[in-house]
Amino acid sequence: MISKTPVSLITGASRGIGRAAALKLAQTGHELILIARDLIALEQVQADCQALGALVSIYAVDLTDRDAVTALFRQIHTALQDKALSHLVHCAGQMQDSLLAMTRLTDMDKLMALNVGATVQLCQLASKLMLRHKTGHLLLLSSKVAEAGSAGQAVYAATKGAVSALVKSLAKELGPTGIRVNAVAPGFIETDLTAHYSEEKKQQLMAQISLRRLGQADEVAAAIGFLCSTDAGYITGHILAVDGGFSV
Amino acid sequence: MSNELIQTNTAKLTTAFATALVVADTQIHDDLAYNSIKEWDSTAHMLLIAELENVFNVMLDTDDIIDMSSVAKAKVILSKYGVSF
Numbered sequence: 001m002i003s004k005t006p007v008s009l010i011t012g013a014s015r016g017i018g019r020a021a022a023l024k025l026a027q028t029g030h031e032l033i034l035i036a037r038d039l040i041a042l043e044q045v046q047a048d049c050q051a052l053g054a055l056v057s058i059y060a061v062d063l064t065d066r067d068a069v070t071a072l073f074r075q076i077h078t079a080l081q082d083k084a085l086s087h088l089v090h091c092a093g094q095m096q097d098s099l100l101a102m103t104r105l106t107d108m109d110k111l112m113a114l115n116v117g118a119t120v121q122l123c124q125l126a127s128k129l130m131l132r133h134k135t136g137h138l139l140l141l142s143s144k145v146a147e148a149g150s151a152g153q154a155v156y157a158a159t160k161g162a163v164s165a166l167v168k169s170l171a172k173e174l175g176p177t178g179i180r181v182n183a184v185a186p187g188f189i190e191t192d193l194t195a196h197y198s199e200e201k202k203q204q205l206m207a208q209i210s211l212r213r214l215g216q217a218d219e220v221a222a223a224i225g226f227l228c229s230t231d232a233g234y235i236t237g238h239i240l241a242v243d244g245g246f247s248v
Numbered sequence: 249m250s251n252e253l254i255q256t257n258t259a260k261l262t263t264a265f266a267t268a269l270v271v272a273d274t275q276i277h278d279d280l281a282y283n284s285i286k287e288w289d290s291t292a293h294m295l296l297i298a299e300l301e302n303v304f305n306v307m308l309d310t311d312d313i314i315d316m317s318s319v320a321k322a323k324v325i326l327s328k329y330g331v332s333f
Contacts, residue, residue, distance in 0.1 A: 127294075128307075132298045132299070134295075176291050
């Protein structure tokens with residue numbers, strides 16, 4: 001008998017949007033495979049999701065270690081047995097605030113390796129698992145700045161622009177095999193990535209947001225929950241802004 | 249390696265190709281090459297890789313996926329993963 005329980009792999013699951021996505025999908029009956037670097041934080045999220053009734057396995061991996069990621073997918077392949085991987089929810093990423101002239105190229109390489117290189121590899125490996133069942137969903141995290149740009153975040157915005165381009169291209173490439181590809185594009189969300197913003201900067205940002213407040217990780221997770229539901233079965237190649245009207 | 253196992257693997261390979269390319273088993277022979285028939289296009293190639301990985305319980309490296317240009321080549325590549333033909 002084929003299990004109807006969707007299996008979702010979430011990266012960056014130890015905190016922020018990844019953690020919120022894990023809790024959201026746990027609530028809606030998904031089996032979870034959670035990935036992050038911080039094993040202790042991951043164990044806590046695992047316990048929180050299990051308390052919601054979800055079956056949860058966790059793996060501590062640095063996603064910029066390509067051999068480790070390949071090895072991880074070998075493990076997941078074995079663990080899944082005949083079950084399909086339903087969703088890849090790739091939340092892991094890094095932000096970098098620096099003006100162009102003050103951007104070290106070594107820092108750029110690190111950011112590209114995580115935000116772009118790891119994303120490509122994860123899509124490659126996850127889609128191969130999905131192809132076996134001719135169904136699946138790759139859900140990536142882009143950003144409002146990918147489309148609008150952001151002074152002082154040029155390289156970060158470029159990495160997120162690459163993610164958006166990847167979504168559009170992979171939706172066309174993988175659609176015929178039954179795999180959907182989408183992204184959510186958060187605006188300014190209160191997470192660890194934005195925790196260093198001063199109160200003054202937050203006030204300036206809020207003045208530009210239609211809803212006049214910063215977003216919460218739960219609100220992005222709600223959009224992720226929808227895109228990972230059967231209600232979104234005909235949606236692919238879409239980048240869903242979750243930005244309080246910042247892009248209006 | 250027993251002849252029986254080799255025959256089994258050959259049969260599994262043939263079935264995997266036929267399933268992924270949606271063609272008859274009789275169309276699968278060593279000389280069959282990528283893009284030589286309309287059924288073995290780039291999309292079918294992805295499905296073929298998934299099918300082979302599933303049937304033989306292996307995970308192919310990207311270089312091997314690119315190099316898998318014929319049925320004969322598939323046998324050579326799968327041999328590297330411990331599958332005998």
